[in-house]
Amino acid sequence: MTNAQQNTNSSPGLLERQGIQGSLKWGFLAVMIFMAGNSLELGFISPFLQDRGLSASQVSVMLTVYGAVVAVASWLSGALADSWRPRRVMLTGSVLWLIFEVIFLAGGVATGSYLVMIISYALRGVGYPLFAYGFLVWITMATPEERLGRATGWFWFSVALGQGVIAGYVPSLLIPVIGEITTLWLSVAFVVVGGVMALLLLKPENTEGHEQRPSAAETIAGLARSATIVVHRPKIAIGGVVRIINQIAYFAFPAFFSYYMIKSVGFTTSNWQIVWAALNLANVFASLVMGYVGDKIGRIRTTAWIGGLGCAITVFAMYYGSVLFGTNMLAAIVPAMLFGITLGAYVPLSAIVPTLAPDQKGSAVAILNLGAGLSNFAGPLVVTLFLGSVGVAGVVWILVGLYVVSFVLTFFLRPSKKQAQAEGAAA
Numbered sequence: 001m002t003n004a005q006q007n008t009n010s011s012p013g014l015l016e017r018q019g020i021q022g023s024l025k026w027g028f029l030a031v032m033i034f035m036a037g038n039s040l041e042l043g044f045i046s047p048f049l050q051d052r053g054l055s056a057s058q059v060s061v062m063l064t065v066y067g068a069v070v071a072v073a074s075w076l077s078g079a080l081a082d083s084w085r086p087r088r089v090m091l092t093g094s095v096l097w098l099i100f101e102v103i104f105l106a107g108g109v110a111t112g113s114y115l116v117m118i119i120s121y122a123l124r125g126v127g128y129p130l131f132a133y134g135f136l137v138w139i140t141m142a143t144p145e146e147r148l149g150r151a152t153g154w155f156w157f158s159v160a161l162g163q164g165v166i167a168g169y170v171p172s173l174l175i176p177v178i179g180e181i182t183t184l185w186l187s188v189a190f191v192v193v194g195g196v197m198a199l200l201l202l203k204p205e206n207t208e209g210h211e212q213r214p215s216a217a218e219t220i221a222g223l224a225r226s227a228t229i230v231v232h233r234p235k236i237a238i239g240g241v242v243r244i245i246n247q248i249a250y251f252a253f254p255a256f257f258s259y260y261m262i263k264s265v266g267f268t269t270s271n272w273q274i275v276w277a278a279l280n281l282a283n284v285f286a287s288l289v290m291g292y293v294g295d296k297i298g299r300i301r302t303t304a305w306i307g308g309l310g311c312a313i314t315v316f317a318m319y320y321g322s323v324l325f326g327t328n329m330l331a332a333i334v335p336a337m338l339f340g341i342t343l344g345a346y347v348p349l350s351a352i353v354p355t356l357a358p359d360q361k362g363s364a365v366a367i368l369n370l371g372a373g374l375s376n377f378a379g380p381l382v383v384t385l386f387l388g389s390v391g392v393a394g395v396v397w398i399l400v401g402l403y404v405v406s407f408v409l410t411f412f413l414r415p416s417k418k419q420a421q422a423e424g425a426a427a
Helices: 003-009 022-038 045-051 056-079 086-109 114-124 127-142 145-201 216-232 234-246 248-265 269-297 299-325 329-344 349-355 361-413 417-423
Strands: none
Touching (some): 056 086, 056 248, 086 114, 086 127, 127 145, 145 349, 216 361, 234 248, 234 299, 234 361, 248 329, 248 361, 269 299, 269 329, 269 349, 349 361
16 A cells, blocks of 8 residues: 555545655755755846856857756656655755855855856756655655645745745845855755754655665666656656646746846845745745645646746846836836745746656656756746847747747647546546
């Protein structure tokens, strides 16, 4: 009997009714703290490095390479979960992140070496997908399907709270006092705390097997299953594409929009950090609420109409709000918060895709994680390819068009009538 079945057959407690399995409760907090450290520089890394002598194209290339590594690591987090077990994947990610962050700051930023920066920053990208998305796989394995929407909502709530709110507001408060370099070093402390929590407070359950070192054959078999699932279940590939588009603007903005808002529109770095933090604050609560909304009104409808179409409208509004109103903080914060809300409406996707392959959840989530990782790559790539030729407005319109594509593709994720009846999927 699986862990999910055991929880289904017993009377769930308060946490379990919200989708939080008791054995995993500390993992949500660990992910929040880890993601705060991982994302501490996200809102100011582009102008910071350009002020230190890098060109806009150099920063964009660095973020693009980082995104490519994140994409591969995101896939690995799910692909290795069956053979390595999620906890081992998480701990591996935290160690790798710490090693390459120290190299990035001490060997790259401190010396001004672009080569060290681009290599170490890229390899640091292995860390957070293994940690955060490894935990997401654990959630999908341990949570009953009828509560999976709200469980993934709590996961993305934790990610957004760390990645957006804490990582957004902490720099805005500390940079004027201690400067950007010291603020960057603070990220190491956050990740250490998150990693230690995972080590000490997350214990593998008996249903997960033993924590012995996986064999090479087990590792290869897990990778093979995750690589071939899209052939047998093409809807999962579509889900991966929708997941790429989900955060494409979020990861494109640090590569061009933050610099545009500071250098062209006229915001100070601290004021833009406040706008960025407001966007993420709205996303935090939307990520939680949309998990419940998806379970209530339908996961497909929530993802398509509020997520896909909503993001298209709000990305448009963020740019043209700056064109019309300049440095007006209210005009910047309102569309930014609406964008954060519509981003959160993609949360049900993390419950939709695993139910398309109930016998291969780890492999299905691996493709979803690959899409999440490719967002890190695709966002800066769009900027790298098109900013020089179409400008800021043109890049914004490309992003809007991609969200319209996402809106259409989401409807192809509806399970068959037979599967919906068998799995109780919310469509």
